[in-house]
Every structure is written in structure tokens, then in C-alpha cells.
Amino acid sequence: MDAHATTFGVPSRKMAMWVFIASECMFFGSLIATYLSYEGKSLVGPTPREILNIPLTSVSTFVLLMSSLAMVLALEAVQTGNRRGARMWLGAVVVLGGLFLAGQVYEFREFYHEGLTLQQNLFGATFFVLTGFHGAHVTVGVIWMVTLLVMSLRGQLGPERSLDVEVAGLYWHFVDVVWIVIFTVVYLIQ
Amino acid sequence: MAEHPTHETAHAGAHASKGTYWLIALVLGILTLLEVAVFYVPLLHSVIVPILLVLSSAKFALVAMFFMHLKFDKPILTTLFAGGLVVATAIILSMMLLFGTIGPGAHM
Numbered sequence: 464m465d466a467h468a469t470t471f472g473v474p475s476r477k478m479a480m481w482v483f484i485a486s487e488c489m490f491f492g493s494l495i496a497t498y499l500s501y502e503g504k505s506l507v508g509p510t511p512r513e514i515l516n517i518p519l520t521s522v523s524t525f526v527l528l529m530s531s532l533a534m535v536l537a538l539e540a541v542q543t544g545n546r547r548g549a550r551m552w553l554g555a556v557v558v559l560g561g562l563f564l565a566g567q568v569y570e571f572r573e574f575y576h577e578g579l580t581l582q583q584n585l586f587g588a589t590f591f592v593l594t595g596f597h598g599a600h601v602t603v604g605v606i607w608m609v610t611l612l613v614m615s616l617r618g619q620l621g622p623e624r625s626l627d628v629e630v631a632g633l634y635w636h637f638v639d640v641v642w643i644v645i646f647t648v649v650y651l652i653q
Numbered sequence: 654m655a656e657h658p659t660h661e662t663a664h665a666g667a668h669a670s671k672g673t674y675w676l677i678a679l680v681l682g683i684l685t686l687l688e689v690a691v692f693y694v695p696l697l698h699s700v701i702v703p704i705l706l707v708l709s710s711a712k713f714a715l716v717a718m719f720f721m722h723l724k725f726d727k728p729i730l731t732t733l734f735a736g737g738l739v740v741a742t743a744i745i746l747s748m749m750l751l752f753g754t755i756g757p758g759a760h761m
Contacts, residue, residue: 500749500752532675
């Protein structure tokens with residue numbers, strides 16, 4: 464399969480993904496700005512200090528970081544024609560991404576039972592919108608990884624398709640770096 | 654933007670070795686542990702914000718440079734990403750200033 468290089472010498476699809484990522488920086492920047500602007504301004508509880516589960520989120524953060532390692536190893540395996548390695552590492556990304564999402568669903572459920580909803584207070588509204596949008600991005604990423612895994616299992620993901628995996632990887636790593644910021648800003652700096 | 658057909662694998666570029674990726678993952682794990690440790694040490698609470706910002710910036714930079722290959726890729730991609738980050742940071746600081754979270758009259 465032929466790709467097209469831009470005048471910068473970068474394949475078009477890769478350049479498009481980076482432009483998308485730059486726009487996503489502004490999108491998440493706006494959501495983080497909204498969260499920080501309203502931080503500490505809720506008139507009723509629960510507050511972040513009362514409700515956030517740091518041990519659980521720390522484990523989730525570690526899981527997402529390790530999924531980035533699996534992603535980069537999957538790309539390396541595809542580029543070198545290591546089909547078994549590609550399947551193993553893409554499978555690992557799917558499992559780790561799924562674990563992260565399961566942790567988020569558990570967290571949201573717990574918060575709901577403790578009285579924190581989207582309408583409860585400013586913290587609930589800004590927290591659920593920010594982390595919810597991030598979770599939606601992870602969900603899209605997991606679906607993307609599943610499609611790559613299926614392609615790999617069908618023997619359709621050779622070195623000639625490495626750009627497909629690289630572009631998907633860029634998206635996945637971006638979702639990871641956004642979580643690095645959210646974990647610090649929302650969970651640790653209260 | 655003009656486009657020229659080429660083979661996509663020709664743009665794969667130089668990447669880090671597998672060993673480097675594992676090392677970066679180890680460092681990321683350690684930095685995360687440090688972040689959580691700082692959160693639980695009451696003595697550090699007066700300086701928790703700068704410490705956590707430095708640690709998370711280091712994690713962010715490591716993932717962007719090595720896992721996203723910015724260290725080895727064309728500089729235009731770094732410029733593109735940095736542009737998005739600069740605008741995002743400007744949005745965050747402006748909003749915080751407007752809402753009185755930082756700056757004169759801050760009430761955090």
C-alpha cells in the first residue's frame with residue numbers, strides 16, 4: 464500500500480493525526496481549564512477530598528502507562544514482521560485499556576452511590592465531563608486496537624501496514640499523556 | 654499542501670530500542686510512585702504543587718519523546734504538538750485568572 468508524503472516529508476495520515484492531536488490538546492485544555500476554574504467553588508458536597516480514591520486511580524494510571532509500553536512494542540513487532548509479537552502486544556493494549564475503563568466505570572458507580580452526580584455540584588459537573596470525555600477517548604482507542612488485533616489475527620497486519628499501527632499508537636499515547644495531566648491536576652492536587 | 658507518493662515504510666524513521674522502551678516504562682512507573690508518595694507525605698504539602706507539576710511534566714515529556722517518537726521524528730511534528738500545548742496552557746491560565754483561581758484576589 465502506498466502512502467502520500469506531505470511537503471514536510473511526513474506521511475499525510477501521520478500529519479493528519481498530529482494535527483488532530485494538536486486540536487485535541489486545545490479540547491482537553493478547555494475541559495481542564497473549566498475544572499480548575501470551578502475548583503473549590505461547589506456550594507454542597509461531596510468534595511474531591513471526601514470522595515476521590517487515590518489508590519484505585521494510581522493503579523489505573525499505572526495500567527494506562529503500561530498500555531503505552533505495550534503499544535510501542537506492538538508497533539515495533541509489526542515493523543519487524545514479528546506477527547506473534549504484534550498479536551501479543553496488541554492484545555495486551557486491549558486488555559490494559561479495558562482494565563482502565565473497568566476501573567473508571569467502578570469509580571463512577573461508587574461516586575454515584577456516594578451522592579456525586581453530574582447535577583450535584585460544580586465538582587461533579589466538571590469532573591464527570593472531563594474524565595468522561597477522556598474515558599470516551601479510551602473507549603474509541605480500545606475499539607481501534609481490537610480492529611488492529613483482528614487484522615493481525617487474520618494475517619493482514621504485516622510491515623507494509625506499519626503506518627496504520629503507528630497512527631493508532633499516536634492516538635493511544637496521546638490519550639495516555641492526557642491522563643498523566645488529569646491524574647495530577649484532578650486527583651493529586653486537591 | 655502538495656503531496657508526493659512514496660512508500661509509507663520509508664517514513665518509519667529511527668526509533669528507540671526495545672530495551673529503551675522498557676527502561677522508559679520503568680522510569681514512568683517510578684515517577685508515578687513518587688507522585689503518589691508526595692501526595693501522602695504531609696511534610697511536603699506546602700510544596701506539593703510544584704513537585705507534582707515537575708513529576709507529571711517529566712512523565713509527559715518521556716511519553717511524547719520516546720513512545721510518540723517525537724525525539725526521532727521530523728521537527729515539524731514537535732512544533733505542531735507544542736503549538737497545541739501552548740494554546741491549551743494559555744486557555745487554562747486565562748480561565749483560572751478570569752475566575753480568580755490564580756492571580757490577584759485568588760481564593761483557593
